[in-house]
Amino acid sequence: MKISLNWLKQYIDLPESPEEIEKLLTRSGLEVEHIDEIQPIPGGLRGFVVGEVLTCERFEVKDKKLSLTTVDIGTDTPSTIVCGAANVDAGQKVIVATIGTTLYDKEGKPLFTIDKRKVYGQPSEGMICAEDEIGIGTSHDGILVLQTDLPNGTPAAKYFNIEPDYVFEIGLTPNRADAASHIGVARDLKALLDRDMTLPEVSGFAAIKDTTLVEILVENKEACPRFCGVSIEGVKIGPSPDWLRKRLEAIGLNPINNVVDVTNFICHELGQPMHAYDANALAGNKIIVKTLPEGTPFTTLDKVERKLSATDLMICDAEKPVGIAGIMGGLDSGIKDTTTNVFLEVAYFSADWIRKTGQRHGLKTDASFRFERGTDPNLKLYTLQRAALLILEVAGGKIASSVTDFYPEPIGNFEFAVTYKNINRLIGKELGNAYIRKTLESLDIQILDKTEEGFRVSVPPYRVDVQREADIVEEILRIYGIDNIELSDNLNTDFLAQFPEPDPNTLQAKITSLLASKGFHEILTNSLTKPFYVQQFPAIANGENVEILNYLSEDLMVMRQSLLFSGLEVLAYNINRRQKDLKTFEFGKIYYKKDDKYIEKKRLSIFITGDQHTESWISKSQPVAFHDLAAVVLQLLHRMQVKNIDSVETENSIYSYGLSYQVNKREIVSLGLLKPGVTKAADIKVPVFYADIDWEYLLKQYNPKVVFAEIPKFPEVRRDLSLVIDKSLSFKEIKALAERTEKKLLKAVNVFDIYEGQNLGEGKKSYSVSFTLQDESQTLTDTVIEKTMQKLIQLYEKELGAEIRGK
Numbered sequence: 001m002k003i004s005l006n007w008l009k010q011y012i013d014l015p016e017s018p019e020e021i022e023k024l025l026t027r028s029g030l031e032v033e034h035i036d037e038i039q040p041i042p043g044g045l046r047g048f049v050v051g052e053v054l055t056c057e058r059f060e061v062k063d064k065k066l067s068l069t070t071v072d073i074g075t076d077t078p079s080t081i082v083c084g085a086a087n088v089d090a091g092q093k094v095i096v097a098t099i100g101t102t103l104y105d106k107e108g109k110p111l112f113t114i115d116k117r118k119v120y121g122q123p124s125e126g127m128i129c130a131e132d133e134i135g136i137g138t139s140h141d142g143i144l145v146l147q148t149d150l151p152n153g154t155p156a157a158k159y160f161n162i163e164p165d166y167v168f169e170i171g172l173t174p175n176r177a178d179a180a181s182h183i184g185v186a187r188d189l190k191a192l193l194d195r196d197m198t199l200p201e202v203s204g205f206a207a208i209k210d211t212t213l214v215e216i217l218v219e220n221k222e223a224c225p226r227f228c229g230v231s232i233e234g235v236k237i238g239p240s241p242d243w244l245r246k247r248l249e250a251i252g253l254n255p256i257n258n259v260v261d262v263t264n265f266i267c268h269e270l271g272q273p274m275h276a277y278d279a280n281a282l283a284g285n286k287i288i289v290k291t292l293p294e295g296t297p298f299t300t301l302d303k304v305e306r307k308l309s310a311t312d313l314m315i316c317d318a319e320k321p322v323g324i325a326g327i328m329g330g331l332d333s334g335i336k337d338t339t340t341n342v343f344l345e346v347a348y349f350s351a352d353w354i355r356k357t358g359q360r361h362g363l364k365t366d367a368s369f370r371f372e373r374g375t376d377p378n379l380k381l382y383t384l385q386r387a388a389l390l391i392l393e394v395a396g397g398k399i400a401s402s403v404t405d406f407y408p409e410p411i412g413n414f415e416f417a418v419t420y421k422n423i424n425r426l427i428g429k430e431l432g433n434a435y436i437r438k439t440l441e442s443l444d445i446q447i448l449d450k451t452e453e454g455f456r457v458s459v460p461p462y463r464v465d466v467q468r469e470a471d472i473v474e475e476i477l478r479i480y481g482i483d484n485i486e487l488s489d490n491l492n493t494d495f496l497a498q499f500p501e502p503d504p505n506t507l508q509a510k511i512t513s514l515l516a517s518k519g520f521h522e523i524l525t526n527s528l529t530k531p532f533y534v535q536q537f538p539a540i541a542n543g544e545n546v547e548i549l550n551y552l553s554e555d556l557m558v559m560r561q562s563l564l565f566s567g568l569e570v571l572a573y574n575i576n577r578r579q580k581d582l583k584t585f586e587f588g589k590i591y592y593k594k595d596d597k598y599i600e601k602k603r604l605s606i607f608i609t610g611d612q613h614t615e616s617w618i619s620k621s622q623p624v625a626f627h628d629l630a631a632v633v634l635q636l637l638h639r640m641q642v643k644n645i646d647s648v649e650t651e652n653s654i655y656s657y658g659l660s661y662q663v664n665k666r667e668i669v670s671l672g673l674l675k676p677g678v679t680k681a682a683d684i685k686v687p688v689f690y691a692d693i694d695w696e697y698l699l700k701q702y703n704p705k706v707v708f709a710e711i712p713k714f715p716e717v718r719r720d721l722s723l724v725i726d727k728s729l730s731f732k733e734i735k736a737l738a739e740r741t742e743k744k745l746l747k748a749v750n751v752f753d754i755y756e757g758q759n760l761g762e763g764k765k766s767y768s769v770s771f772t773l774q775d776e777s778q779t780l781t782d783t784v785i786e787k788t789m790q791k792l793i794q795l796y797e798k799e800l801g802a803e804i805r806g807k
Contacts, residue, residue: 002251003185005166007269011186012197018166024192028478030179031171038165038250041135042108047101048134048156049073050148056090061120068122071096074153082119083128087142095134095144095156097127104135136160165250175465177373181271191442191479200269205385206399213401214282214343219290223313224325226348227289227406228380230388231279233341235259235397244394258394259335259342262387264366272346272375272383273367275315275323276391277333279341284318287345292321299331300324300363312357313349326354326371327363341400342391346384348377348411376462377411413446414467419454426473429485439479440472502702507640508587508695511604514639518632520583520606525566527589528556533565536681539653540564542601543594559591563605564654564690568682571607575684581610587695604693606632606671609686626673629689630659633669636693637661641703642668647732654678654690663701669693716747716774719789723767723796724760724803731767733800738771741795742788745780748772766805 005018014021022032051073058067067088070078073096081096088094097103103111116125131137131144134156150159157163170185178184183199190197213231218224239245240261248255248264255261259276267273279285292298294310298321306324308314313325322333326349335342354371358364381403388399424430437447437455445466446458459466466475477485512522528548534541540562551557560566563586571582585606592599608624615621637645642663650658650670658672671691679688723734735749753768760766773780773788796802 001170001172001180003168003170003182004247004250005168006163007165007182007247007250008186008189011183011199012189012193012195014189016193018168021189022168024189025168025170025185027481027483028188028192029173029176030185030188031173033169033171036167036169038167040162040164040246041160042104043102043135044164045134045155045157045160045162047098047114048095048129049098050146050150050152050154050156050159051079051094051096051128052152053088053090053092053094053128054078056088059122064120066120066122069128071126071128072152073098073126074151079125080123081126081128082122082124083143085128085130085143087145088128092143093146093148093150095129095146095159097129097133099125101126103133106135165246167250174373177370177375177464178271178462180370180373181267182269184271187444188479191439194442199382200386202382202385202389205389207402208399209402211401212404213285214279214404215286216404216406217286217288217290218406219288220313221408223291223350223353224289224347225350225407225409225411226377226380227287227345227404228347228384229287229343229345229404230384230399231341231343231401232388232391232397233279233400235340235342235391235395237335237337237339237395241394257335257337259339259391262390262394263344265390266383266387267366267370270379270383270386271370272379273326273370274344274346274383274387275329275367276335277322277329277343277345278335278339279343280339281333282317282322282343283320286318287322287343288316288318289325289347290314290316292316296321298324300328301331301334302328303331306361309357309360311353312360313353315345324357324361324363325349327358327361327365327368340397342397344384344388344391346380346387348375348380374462374464376460378461380407381405411461413461414459414463415448415456416468417454417456418469418472421453422469423473423476426470427477427480427485431476431480435480436476439476443475443479445472445475502699502704504699507699507702510639511636512587514636515585515606515632518583518635520585520632523567523570523584523586525563525570525586525588526556527560527566527591529558529560529566530555531558533681534558534561537654537678541592542590543592543599546591546593546598561590561592562692563588563590563603564678564692565682567605567607567690568679568684568688571609571688572683575609575686580686581614583608602695604695604698606691606693607688609684609688623687624689626658626671626689629671629691633661633671633691633693637669637698640698640701641705642698642701643703663697666697667694668697668701712774712776714775714777714779716772717780717785719771719773719785720752721769721771721789721793721796722805723769723800724764724805725767725796725800727756727763727765729800731769734767734769734796737795737799738792741792742773745773745775745784745788746771747774 008014018035022035026032051071053069053071055070056067067083069081069083069088071081072078097114099114099116101114105111114127128143130142131139148159172180179188186197207230214229216227216229218227237257237259240255240258244261244265245255248261251268253264263274263276291310291312292308292314296308297305298308299305314321315323315325321330323329349371351372351374354368358368358372384403420433423436440447440457444460448456448458457472465471531545534545542561546559548557567584567586570584574582587604590601590603608629610624611621612624612628613621644663646662647659650660650672652670654674655672656675658670660667661669669691674688674690731751738746738749750770751767752770755766773785793804797804
């Protein structure tokens with residue numbers, strides 16, 4: 001739906017920029033998809049200014065009579081311009097195209113751009129323009145001489161009162177039928193801006209009493225609850241005036257003739273589709289609203305013959321159908337160049353009837369677009385009067401009859417109760433009772449029976465989307481602005497449905513992508529394995545083996561209790577084929593029996609063996625190490641947003657050494673270097689690092705919440721210490737003590753060297769540790785740094801018995 005800004009300004013004062021109005025409309029639910037700028041003159045007269053000719057000297061070159069002028073265009077120095085017009089003279093006020101100005105042809109295509117140049121040896125810094133060069137006319141007899149007191153340098157657009165238009169393309173949702181017009185949009189802006197809005201005046205409408213030229217009969221009252229009409233005589237069909245043509249062209253409509261253009265204008269002004277008939281073509285001077293027999297042929301205005309359904313509502317005269325109600329008129333009853341008498345109608349049709357007919361015939365028109373969503377049944381008489389007055393203005397003629405208004409059962413407002421408690425509860429903020437009532441009244445919703453607890457509302461029937469208390473809350477919120485509702489620290493909801501659980505398949509795909517990006521290959525192995533593995537390495541057992549009753553071989557007679565050996569078999573197969581640098585992972589299930597129950601669990605296994613990378617001239621190859629696997633596992637845990645991870649040395653007997661990562665004292669990952677005896681069982685003679693991840697427990701620890709923090713503006717500082725401690729102590733204890741001691745400034749603790757030797761003493765080792773300090777609010781001073789490090793040194797000496805070297 002297209003809405004013209006200049007058109008809107010006819011009803012409400014809008015000094016705001018198009019961008020500001022776009023934000024207001026989108027916030028209120030009328031989403032602006034884009035804005036188009038429309039210039040009444042190509043280029044919008046950019047670069048054209050009012051100038052004054054100060055001097056004018058004639059000269060002649062090759063029989064051409066020219067003038068060398070100086071023109072004041074409001075700059076510090078007058079411009080020198082060569083002009084070929086015979087009527088240029090000193091003292092004139094003129095229009096000047098300044099340097100950089102582009103001139104356009106009638107179709108809006110660029111012709112050329114003014115630049116500084118020499119004309120027959122004389123400098124020229126612009127162009128004094130004729131009417132056609134500006135784009136406001138066709139005359140080229142001479143330059144345009146102005147009669148104005150405007151200062152020199154005034155933009156020409158201001159002199160000619162040329163104002164660009166901006167057209168909003170609104171993605172109108174089906175529930176907002178009330179906003180399918182300029183008045184409808186202006187009504188929202190009235191509430192949003194707390195500003196007055198003015199409807200066009202119709203007090204000049206004067207019908208002839210008790211005179212009926214066209215009789216109206218409505219046979220189907222369900223499909224047509226209201227039908228209004230009036231006759232106009234003596235019209236003269238012709239082109240519409242410039243203002244009406246511009247209004248329609250701005251929203252993409254082609255002007256047809258003055259009478260039809262008025263009906264289209266009314267449709268987009270008031271959201272009220274209507275139709276003008278050639279009264280002389282109506283047989284029997286009758287309009288009958290009814291259905292016709294199945295299969296009746298009818299030719300519409302688009303010159304297509306259609307077979308009618310028995311449920312198509314039709315507008316007929318005494319002999320034949322003349323239009324499909326609410327959708328499209330007939331070919332023979334429309335306004336022609338010879339039409340002098342017009343019957344003007346506006347009706348309220350059932351949305352269901354119009355929607356079904358439109359779908360049946362594949363017809364979508366501006367009229368059906370509005371009728372299908374619901375028009376205002378109580379605005380019909382005003383619409384008829386407004387349209388009739390416009391036709392008299394643009395086509396002449398006179399009102400020749402009284403107004404016929406068939407409306408046997410007036411449609412009332414929607415009335416229901418609303419409480420302040422529910423408004424505040426659903427919005428999440430108390431807006432104040434006075435603001436609530438004022439907002440609703442600005443939307444033409446009447447407030448009835450006010451009490452301390454709430455009130456009753458009377459909603460106009462054109463607001464088909466406001467029929468319950470929650471709809472009232474939505475109206476208040478869209479005008480107040482949902483962005484203006486502050487979010488509390490603890491969000492809650494009255495909605496009863498639970499939040500959806502994270503999708504395990506999505507998370508598995510995320511981790512698969514992570515591992516693949518690190519050079520790992522996914523494998524898929526058999527769930528059947530040898531009973532030998534559990535018998536030889538009971539550490540991998542979780543319970544009893546699940547045996548296969550009709551096994552095919554002794555190698556495949558039990559279900560696996562671990563992904564370890566099925567993965568090692570894949571490594572062995574590849575190593576035997578000279579593929580020694582391997583990184584693999586597998587998502588798979590394990591099976592076991594415990595307390596007479598069969599249990600099935602999902603695990604993730606990761607293997608690395610061989611070299612870190614292929615040897616090249618840049619760097620020598622190095623064998624993979626424990627920390628290559630640990631780094632990948634930690635990144636995986638961080639990707640799953642797992643918090644509060646503890647690490648302890650693993651006690652699993654399948655590892656020569658390794659770690660166990662735990663959450664809430666339950667193991668989530670075990671990893672380490674497999675013992676040679678374990679790898680030998682799979683016929684592997686090279687070191688293999690292995691990680692076993694409890695995937696189901698890991699999924700429970702998944703935390704999708706991400707917390708963002710501003711990057712510190714102040715520099716960090718590094719200080720190093722060399723600590724000689726007992727061999728029984730680990731770096732973990734060093735780090736933990738530092739983190740407990742200094743929680744504000746300490747950002748990182750890292751060990752960068754470990755040394756053991758006889759010169760340290762029996763049972764001693766040396767850790768070289770770096771400490772990264774940073775204050776996020778200010779630059780650290782030497783005093784603060786020294787004080788922090790001394791506190792750490794004292795604690796290490798006291799609690800760990802450390803000897804600090806190099807202090």
